[in-house]
Amino acid sequence: xxxxxxxxxxxxxxxxxxxxxxxxxxxxxxxxxxxxxxxxxxxxxxxxxxxxxxxxxxxxxxxxxxxxxxxxxxxxxxxxxxxxxxxxxxxxxxxxxxxxxxxxxxxxxxxxxxxxxxxxxxxxxxxxxxxxxxxxxxxxxxxxxxxxxxxxxxxxxxxxxxxxxxxxxxxxxxxxxxxxxxxxxxxxxxxxxxxxxxxxxxxxxxxxxxxxxxxxxxxxxxxxxxxxxxxxxxxxxxxxxxxxxxxxxxxxxxxxxxxxxxxxxxxxxxxxxxxxxxxxxxxxxxxxxxxxxxxxxxxxxxxxxxxxxxxxxxxxxxxxxxxxxxxxxxxxxx
Amino acid sequence: xxxxxxxxxxxxxxxxxxxxxxxxxxxxxxxxxxxxxxxxxxxxxxxxxxxxxxxxxxxxxxxxxxxxxxxxxxxxxxxxxxxxxxxxxxxxxxxxxxxxxxxxxxxxxxxxxxxxxxxxxxxxxxxxxxxxxxxxxxxxxxxxxxxxxxxxxxxxxxxxxxxxxxxxxxxxxxxxxxxxxxxxxxxxxxxxxxxxxxxxxxxxxxxxxxxxxxxxxxxxxxxxxxxxxxxxxxxxxxxxxxxxxxxxxxxxxxxxxxxxxxxxxxxxxxxxxxxxxxxxxxxxxxxxxxxxxxxxxxxxxxxxxxxxxxxxxxxxxxxxxxxxxxxxxxxxxxxxxxxxxxxxxxxxxxxxxxxxxxxxxxxxxxxxxxxxxxxxxxx
Numbered sequence: 016x017x018x019x020x021x022x023x024x025x026x027x028x029x030x031x032x033x034x035x036x037x038x039x040x041x042x043x044x045x046x047x048x049x050x051x052x053x054x055x056x057x058x059x060x061x062x063x064x065x066x067x068x069x070x071x072x073x074x075x076x077x078x079x080x081x082x083x084x085x086x087x088x089x090x091x092x093x094x095x096x097x098x099x100x101x102x103x104x105x106x107x108x109x110x111x112x113x114x115x116x117x118x119x120x121x122x123x124x125x126x127x128x129x130x131x132x133x134x135x136x137x138x139x140x141x142x143x144x145x146x147x148x149x150x151x152x153x154x155x156x157x158x159x160x161x162x163x164x165x166x167x168x169x170x171x172x173x174x175x176x177x178x179x180x181x182x183x184x185x186x187x188x189x190x191x192x193x194x195x196x197x198x199x200x201x202x203x204x205x206x207x208x209x210x211x212x213x214x215x216x217x218x219x220x221x222x223x224x225x226x227x228x229x230x231x232x233x234x235x236x237x238x239x240x241x242x243x244x245x246x247x248x249x250x251x252x253x254x255x256x257x258x259x260x261x262x263x264x265x266x267x268x269x270x271x272x273x274x275x276x277x278x279x280x281x282x283x284x285x286x287x288x289x290x291x292x293x294x295x296x297x298x299x300x301x302x303x304x305x306x307x308x309x310x311x312x313x314x315x316x317x318x319x320x321x322x323x324x325x326x327x328x329x330x331x332x333x334x335x336x337x338x339x340x341x342x343x344x345x346x347x348x349x
Numbered sequence: 350x351x352x353x354x355x356x357x358x359x360x361x362x363x364x365x366x367x368x369x370x371x372x373x374x375x376x377x378x379x380x381x382x383x384x385x386x387x388x389x390x391x392x393x394x395x396x397x398x399x400x401x402x403x404x405x406x407x408x409x410x411x412x413x414x415x416x417x418x419x420x421x422x423x424x425x426x427x428x429x430x431x432x433x434x435x436x437x438x439x440x441x442x443x444x445x446x447x448x449x450x451x452x453x454x455x456x457x458x459x460x461x462x463x464x465x466x467x468x469x470x471x472x473x474x475x476x477x478x479x480x481x482x483x484x485x486x487x488x489x490x491x492x493x494x495x496x497x498x499x500x501x502x503x504x505x506x507x508x509x510x511x512x513x514x515x516x517x518x519x520x521x522x523x524x525x526x527x528x529x530x531x532x533x534x535x536x537x538x539x540x541x542x543x544x545x546x547x548x549x550x551x552x553x554x555x556x557x558x559x560x561x562x563x564x565x566x567x568x569x570x571x572x573x574x575x576x577x578x579x580x581x582x583x584x585x586x587x588x589x590x591x592x593x594x595x596x597x598x599x600x601x602x603x604x605x606x607x608x609x610x611x612x613x614x615x616x617x618x619x620x621x622x623x624x625x626x627x628x629x630x631x632x633x634x635x636x637x638x639x640x641x642x643x644x645x646x647x648x649x650x651x652x653x654x655x656x657x658x659x660x661x662x663x664x665x666x667x668x669x670x671x672x673x674x675x676x677x678x679x680x681x682x683x684x685x686x687x688x689x690x691x692x693x694x695x696x697x698x699x700x701x702x703x704x705x706x707x708x709x710x711x712x713x714x715x716x717x718x719x720x721x722x723x724x725x726x727x728x
Binding site for chain 2: 081084085092095109161185
């Protein structure tokens with residue numbers, strides 16, 4: 016958001032541009048998935064790639080996610096760099112066996128002899144009015160699988176930079192795209208796009224002294240909004256955008272919490288067994304003596320993703336975040 | 350014009366999108382498994398190939414016996430034997446060129462060894478000192494796959510990638526009868542046919558998926574018939590007839606190499622031993638059935654052919670047995686040495702670079718090991 020502004024661009028455009036540039040730079044990069052060719056993907060993120068690079072480089076596959084990821088494994092074994100599109104979060108589940116048993120394990124299994132540089136793009140999260148199976152926050156499943164990197168952008172510039180870095184990575188990356196931010200606009204200079212490297216560094220999106228909101232992906236803009244609103248309450252909130260759930264940037268997160276002494280983790284994923292539990296534990300273990308209050312979580316409820324007409328009650332919003340901030344034992348200070 | 354007004358001119362037609370499809374007849378497997386040994390086809394078989402197959406079968410049988418013995422001595426954690434299935438294992442390895450790729454399942458260490466991988470490296474997974482003991486790129490052998498049928502889409506992807514790069518490479522993927530029930534079997538065959546990938550699928554139908562017989566696995570006329578639904582040929586072969594398996598696989602490899610696309614081969618064979626040394630086969634099958642199959646033993650079938658045609662005398666047979674014994678003695682000696690273990694390896698290959706979290710955990714283990722190594726009472 017501090018990038019040199021040339022003109023506004025959408026996250027969707029930045030993602031498309033990232034794949035285009037990666038394909039132009041490296042002939043081993045192949046895009047594959049359902050409807051990614053002629054149609055350009057249901058979200059149009061692969062728009063124009065088949066036309067520019069041919070259908071052998073941007074391939075409409077049969078409709079079978081395990082087959083898509085399984086064949087991508089074989090392609091990677093032969094030296095290609097597949098970029099797989101899973102059409103929606105919940106449609107990626109058939110590929111879990113390939114993901115957990117092969118994609119995540121093969122480098123380790125072969126003592127590094129057979130790395131699998133596969134990028135798995137997954138549109139995830141809610142807030143788009145999608146019907147059942149179109150709004151899951153599946154990041155906890157991926158985070159719980161050693162061998163995978165789990166990355167998620169929140170800004171247009173990061174969408175480009177993190178996707179380029181993911182495609183260039185020699186490790187498999189689950190690249191979670193917050194689908195409700197696809198059409199968010201941001202000042203971005205597409206003439207000088209750069210990869211965000213190394214994967215695994217969080218960034219402070221907003222500096223503040225009162226408390227830290229630790230968040231990622233679709234919840235970053237919500238937290239930014241909450242931080243603005245909090246000023247009226249006299250709170251100066253810091254917002255940390257994790258960008259990468261695996262590897263996890265303990266350093267940036269803990270440096271922030273040690274400064275502010277208070278933290279709230281915010282995500283759409285359910286709280287029980289969700290990323291927030293891990294993050295809160297890590298912060299408590301590392302920053303206990305700096306904490307003025309327990310680390311709180313603002314998460315989706317522990318229920319199957321709601322039907323679209325009810326989803327606003329489920330998603331963490333500004334008010335729920337501010338309520339949590341209000342419970343950070345401020346009275347103890349005075 | 351309304352439908353009522355149209356009625357006079359209306360002629361029924363098929364749905365507009367319908368087109369006559371490929372004739373399925375050429376894709377259908379033969380009524381009976383293809384055989385060579387003991388048939389007229391044997392006269393056309395290359396004597397050198399038959400002798401080579403024989404030597405590898407004998408060595409393979411000895412390898413299976415040695416590996417099973419190593420489980421009893423505690424040197425292998427577990428061993429799924431391919432005794433009785435050596436014809437399939439050996440033919441799968443011999444039929445490929447060096448540049449081709451083999452995709453084995455966990456029961457296929459014999460094929461891996463026959464392809465040229467050091468037996469100690471092939472058995473690393475089952476010994477338990479690491480997972481894959483060999484460099485897959487060195488012999489173009491994918492890691493042994495334990496999750497059933499998951500290696501099949503890998504073979505398809507690799508063959509597809511090779512073809513995209515313009516390389517003359519065929520992938521041969523091995524799976525069992527139980528594995529054909531898995532979704533990955535279906536998806537792999539479908540992708541292979543749609544992409545016309547140079548892949549050969551070898552199903553060793555050995556009668557059992559651990560304890561479950563084929564009748565509870567499928568209602569298909571045969572496993573080879575499944576090919577037809579994908580638009581690829583299905584071939585049925587006597588899996589204990591090494592010459593027949595080799596010929597059918599060689600045809601399929603040739604076809605794939607020439608751009609003709611994938612083939613599904615079903616080899617009818619039998620798992621003479623239990624599923625693994627940890628299994629008790631008497632709980633689900635009788636001795637009589639096993640005896641019937643021992644009468645159709647792959648080594649005996651080939652030996653009869655060779656001796657009948659004067660292609661194998663006692664001296665040659667003895668030499669083959671000696672080679673097998675030498676291999677077994679070497680394997681035994683090397684497996685009886687304790688494996689070199691470095692606990693730090695646990696953290697070395699999870700990612701290209703260990704994450705900060707893994708580095709912390711590595712230091713934790715290093716400290717624990719250092720404390721363990723301290724003599725008692727020095728603290």
